[in-house]
Amino acid sequence: MIEFRSVTKQFPDGTVAVKSFDLVIPPRKTTVLVGSSGCGKTTLLRMINRMIDPTSGSILIDGEDTSTLAPVKLRRRIGYVMQNSGLLPHRKVIDNVATVPILNGVPKKEARAHALDLLDTVGLDRSLADKYPRQLSGGQQQRVGVARGLAADPNILLMDEPFGAVDPIVRAELQQETIRLQDGLGKTVVFVTHDIDEAFLLGHQVVILQKGGHIAQVGTPAEILANPADDFVASFVGADKGKRVLRIERVDGQDVVVDENGTPTGVLRP
Amino acid sequence: MNFVVEGFGWIFDPANIGGPQGWIARLLEQLSYTFGAVAIGAVIAIPLGYLVGHTGRGRDIAVSLSGGLRALPSLGVLILIGLGLGIGFKAPLITFVILAIPPILAGAYSGFEAVDRKTIDAARAVGMTEWQVITQVEVPLGLPLLIGGIRSGVLQVVATATLAGYISGGALGVFIFEGTSTRNYAETLGASILVTALALALEGIFALVQRLVVPRGVVAKEATDLRPRSSRPQPVMGIPIHEGK
Amino acid sequence: MKWVGSNLDLVWELIVAHVGLSVPPIIIGFLLSIPLGWVANRFRISRGVILLVLGLLYTIPSLPLFIFMPLILGTNQLSSANVVVGLTIYAIALMVRSSADGLASVDDDILQAASAMGYSAWQRFWRVELPLSGPVLLAGLRVVSASTVSLATIGSVIGVTSLGYLFINGFQRNIPAEVITGIVATLLVAVVFDLLLVLLGRVLLPWNARDRTSSRQARRQAVLLAEGVS
Numbered sequence: 011m012i013e014f015r016s017v018t019k020q021f022p023d024g025t026v027a028v029k030s031f032d033l034v035i036p037p038r039k040t041t042v043l044v045g046s047s048g049c050g051k052t053t054l055l056r057m058i059n060r061m062i063d064p065t066s067g068s069i070l071i072d073g074e075d076t077s078t079l080a081p082v083k084l085r086r087r088i089g090y091v092m093q094n095s096g097l098l099p100h101r102k103v104i105d106n107v108a109t110v111p112i113l114n115g116v117p118k119k120e121a122r123a124h125a126l127d128l129l130d131t132v133g134l135d136r137s138l139a140d141k142y143p144r145q146l147s148g149g150q151q152q153r154v155g156v157a158r159g160l161a162a163d164p165n166i167l168l169m170d171e172p173f174g175a176v177d178p179i180v181r182a183e184l185q186q187e188t189i190r191l192q193d194g195l196g197k198t199v200v201f202v203t204h205d206i207d208e209a210f211l212l213g214h215q216v217v218i219l220q221k222g223g224h225i226a227q228v229g230t231p232a233e234i235l236a237n238p239a240d241d242f243v244a245s246f247v248g249a250d251k252g253k254r255v256l257r258i259e260r261v262d263g264q265d266v267v268v269d270e271n272g273t274p275t276g277v278l279r280p
Numbered sequence: 281m282n283f284v285v286e287g288f289g290w291i292f293d294p295a296n297i298g299g300p301q302g303w304i305a306r307l308l309e310q311l312s313y314t315f316g317a318v319a320i321g322a323v324i325a326i327p328l329g330y331l332v333g334h335t336g337r338g339r340d341i342a343v344s345l346s347g348g349l350r351a352l353p354s355l356g357v358l359i360l361i362g363l364g365l366g367i368g369f370k371a372p373l374i375t376f377v378i379l380a381i382p383p384i385l386a387g388a389y390s391g392f393e394a395v396d397r398k399t400i401d402a403a404r405a406v407g408m409t410e411w412q413v414i415t416q417v418e419v420p421l422g423l424p425l426l427i428g429g430i431r432s433g434v435l436q437v438v439a440t441a442t443l444a445g446y447i448s449g450g451a452l453g454v455f456i457f458e459g460t461s462t463r464n465y466a467e468t469l470g471a472s473i474l475v476t477a478l479a480l481a482l483e484g485i486f487a488l489v490q491r492l493v494v495p496r497g498v499v500a501k502e503a504t505d506l507r508p509r510s511s512r513p514q515p516v517m518g519i520p521i522h523e524g525k
Numbered sequence: 526m527k528w529v530g531s532n533l534d535l536v537w538e539l540i541v542a543h544v545g546l547s548v549p550p551i552i553i554g555f556l557l558s559i560p561l562g563w564v565a566n567r568f569r570i571s572r573g574v575i576l577l578v579l580g581l582l583y584t585i586p587s588l589p590l591f592i593f594m595p596l597i598l599g600t601n602q603l604s605s606a607n608v609v610v611g612l613t614i615y616a617i618a619l620m621v622r623s624s625a626d627g628l629a630s631v632d633d634d635i636l637q638a639a640s641a642m643g644y645s646a647w648q649r650f651w652r653v654e655l656p657l658s659g660p661v662l663l664a665g666l667r668v669v670s671a672s673t674v675s676l677a678t679i680g681s682v683i684g685v686t687s688l689g690y691l692f693i694n695g696f697q698r699n700i701p702a703e704v705i706t707g708i709v710a711t712l713l714v715a716v717v718f719d720l721l722l723v724l725l726g727r728v729l730l731p732w733n734a735r736d737r738t739s740s741r742q743a744r745r746q747a748v749l750l751a752e753g754v755s
Contacts, residue, residue: 061641086643096638100656100732110642142732158642168641283596340741347748351671351715353678355689356708359696363704386752425754432753439586446682447696456588460683465602472589483584 011037012058012166012198017067019053019223027053028223030067036215037165040192040199044209045219045226051202054223055168058200059088071166086114089159089167089197093174095151097143103129103154104139110162121161128157133187149180153187160195169201173208185211206247210235218243283469290470303452303474310451310478313369313376313441318433320373321380326426329388333422334414342389346382354379354440362447372444372451379440380433387429391422423493431486438482442475452478528702536691540710543687546677547714549609551670554616555662559655561617562624575621583618587611587679608680608687615676616669622750623665627658659730660740664747667722672751674715678707688714 012035019028028050035041043051056062057069060081069076076084097106107125112118129136132153143151152172159167169188173181185208192199192212203209209216210231218226218234220242227239235254238244248254255270258278265278290296296303332338354375362371395418403417445453452475459468529536561579565572585593594600594607631654639653681689691707694700727734 056641059641061637082643082645084643085641090638090641092634092638092641094634096634096641098635098639098653098657100659100730102732113643113648144736339745343745343748346752347668347671347744350668350748350751351675351712353675353689353692353708353711355678355682356692356704356711359692360701360704360708363696363699363701383752383754386749387754390749390754428754429752435584435753439584442586442588443679443682453588456592457682468592469596472592476585476589479584479586480581483581 011035011070011072012200013070013073014054014057015068015070017054017057017064017069019050019057019062020065026222028057028064031223031225033217033225033228035198035200037198038196039214040201040212041215041217042201042203042209042213043217043219044203044206044213046204049219049221050223051204051219052170054219055170055200055202058166058168059085059090061085086110086162087164087166089162089164091152091155091159091167091169091172093171095143095155097151097154097158099143101142102139103134103141103143103146106143106154107157107161109158114162125157125161128161129154131160131191132157147180148176149184152176152180152184156188156191160191160197165198167197167199169199171203172201174203188212210247218246283465286466287469287473290466291474296467296470303455303471306450306452306454306471307474307478309444310438310441310475313372313444313449313451314434314438314482317373317376317437317441318380318384318430320377321384321433322430324377325381325384326388329385329426329429330392330414330418332385333389333392334418336393339389339393342385346386349378349382355443355446358443359447362449367448369444369449371447372441372449376437376440380437383429383432383436384426385429387426387432388422391425391429392418394425395421424490427486427490427493431483431490434482434486435479438479439475528700529706532703532706536706536710539686539688539690540714543674543677543711543714546605546608546680546685546687547612547670547673547718550612550616550673551666551718553613554620554669554673555666557613557617558620558624558665559662561621562626562628563650565621565625566629572625576625579618579621582614587615587676588682590614591680591683591685603684605680605685607683608677608685612673612676616673619669619672619751620665623661623668623747624658626746626750627661627665628654630661631657656730659726660733660743661746663722663726663730664740664743665750667719667744668747668751670718670722671715674711674718678711 014031014033014035016030016032017028018026018030020026031050031054043054045051053062057064058071058076060076060079063077097103098109101109104122104125107128108116108118108121111121111124116124126136126139129139134150134153134157138146138150138154143154146154155172159169173184176184189212199212201209201212213231215228216231216234217228220226226246227234227243229237234243234247235249238247238249243249253269256267256275257270258265259268259274260266266274267276267278268274291303298304329342332342357378358372358375361374365371365374399421400413400417403413408416441451442453442456444451445455445457452471455471456468456475459465459471561575565575590611591607594611595602595604598606598610600606635653635657636649639649644653677687678689678692680687681693688707688711691703691710695703695707726740733740
């Protein structure tokens with residue numbers, strides 16, 4: 011469990027990225043922080059592994075205040091996946107995946123063997139192990155990034171817009187892969203995105219943020235859709251544009267679901 | 281410190297200043313070599329560099345040329361040409377022209393290349409002819425880098441022109457070699473101080489000129505960014521120049 | 526060719542002396558340029574000061590610089606230390622910008638990722654930043670190497686033995702073949718150094734070997750930098 015307790019972050023240039031932010035992130039579930047740029051979502055994420063330290067307030071992981079933990083050690087037990095994968099271009103794929111275990115003192119041979127297994131886990135062919143990152147496609151690189159995030163078998167996995175830079179088809183693939191992985195592994199995943207569809211797809215708990223890290227609404231996707239807290243949320247999730255307001259029309263004895271404009275989006279099956 | 285005093289003593293000794301054998305005359309010779317060689321070099325290198333920069337062809341050759349010429353010992357070239365043409369000012373001048381060409385060439389073509397492709401596209405899109413693209417877009421925008429190259433050429437030649445004295449070509453090196461052979465360290469040192477001062481003065485003047493001619497739109501951006509560097513020229517004083525002096 | 530044939534011993538001796546003069550400046554210049562480049566990148570003020578001072582040092586013509594050296598170092602006027610230290614100063618002046626550029630060329634995303642994975646600052650520098658600056662450092666070092674080998678010939682003018690001896694002696698005795706031998710031998714030393722550096726790069730930077738464009742880009746950048754147009 012990760013807990014934010016009235017966390018405030020003001021950067022040296024004066025901008026307040028996050029102001030008295032409170033949130034409980036439940037264990038073994040995926041929590042998605044979603045909002046437009048400047049809402050402080052990445053700042054919040056990076057405060058969890060102390061890439062950024064809060065100006066005031068505290069962040070607790072399983073009841074332990076992170077400010078009492080050494081940042082470097084803390085980071086080695088939290089997985090991190092970022093946009094553009096952030097792979098080390100001078101290390102082969104296998105060594106990239108094995109990086110954190112080796113930093114943690116696991117013997118190289120063992121770490122590499124485990125890294126090979128992880129390639130399977132994220133759906134990559136083992137033959138890619140000896141390639142350098144730039145020889146891989148964007149989607150493959152992102153999978154390596156996920157494997158690297160999982161390598162130290164962390165309880166927590168932070169994902170910072172990990173699929174922001176890949177094309178829509180690969181993106182959909184990676185999203186499904188993430189769901190499959192999470193079903194199997196049951197990590198505490200904190201996921202940052204600006205895409206509400208992605209948030210609803212992946213999140214058990216979705217946190218909609220406004221400027222300055224102000225929480226507009228927290229809930230399951232269904233709760234948010236059913237009861238948007240205010241106009242901002244309604245407009246952010248698209249409830250006011252008719253995309254999410256569907257109705258059923260009877261066509262040739264079938265229940266066809268159409269949106270507000272009458273465009274058919276699917277068929278209702280009993 | 282004694283020597284330094286003696287060196288300055290030599291410089292300020294009235295007997296060494298004026299007249300055809302005085303250091304003012306020698307300094308003017310050094311400057312003549314410098315600007316003469318750079319002018320000739322520019323006439324050759326600028327059109328060539330513009331051609332490379334505009335067409336994008338021969339770039340790798342130009343790079344290899346600059347990289348390779350760096351290893352060419354200018355003293356050796358000077359003496360070899362001197363043995364061929366005889367002593368005097370011709371051999372040094374030719375050597376210095378060879379020396380001045382690579383930086384000016386590099387300044388010319390890299391100046392063109394530094395111009396944003398989108399800007400050139402836009403210039404064509406509004407209906408500029410190829411010639412207008414060159415004269416109204418590439419030349420003015422490439423100017424800062426060209427001047428950087430010319431500055432490099434000047435500094436390199438002014439430094440190397442000291443060697444002309446070795447084959448009786450005049451300039452300030454005359455005193456250095458004379459002092460070395462007659463064991464007159466004050467003379468050697470005095471002339472060395474003069475050469476250094478001349479190089480530093482030219483460096484300062486060029487840094488100033490470069491700052492003045494850079495189009496305003498180009499400077500504005502640079503002053504702010506430090507780490508994410510653009511491919512744009514940066515008029516920083518004290519850019520290392522080519523060797524061979 | 527006839528001249529070379531009858532003077533092989535001399536030429537070989539001079540090549541050895543020349544290598545002895547040029548290798549220390551290249552290595553010392555490289556080693557010192559890295560902390561200086563790092564400091565130059567760290568703060569805006571230190572960057573300005575370091576680049577300005579080194580730029581001015583580089584502006585000092587080599588012959589006068591060698592002549593000033595005994596005054597600064599307290600060495601004998603004929604000591605080879607004058608040339609070695611002078612060349613080292615040039616090497617640093619030329620290399621620091623490459624080092625600073627090399628360190629700055631490392632993608633910030635990668636550095637962030639390295640920190641996020643739990644590299645300490647020290648580990649991150651040695652295992653990520655420095656190796657990733659490799660291609661740019663190598664390109665800079667190649668330019669420094671060529672430059673140093675060529676400049677070492679000037680040492681002969683003030684009595685420090687190098688291949689430049691062949692120029693001086695050839696001029697005094699009016700033997701063009703001797704001067705040509707000196708030029709060719711100097712170029713040869715420079716080419717051998719260059720090949721060794723490229724080879725070293727292949728061994729130390731295997732990840733970069735397949736990326737010809739980035740190496741070529743780095744080479745171009747280094748050459749332009751040295752020509753003062755970057």
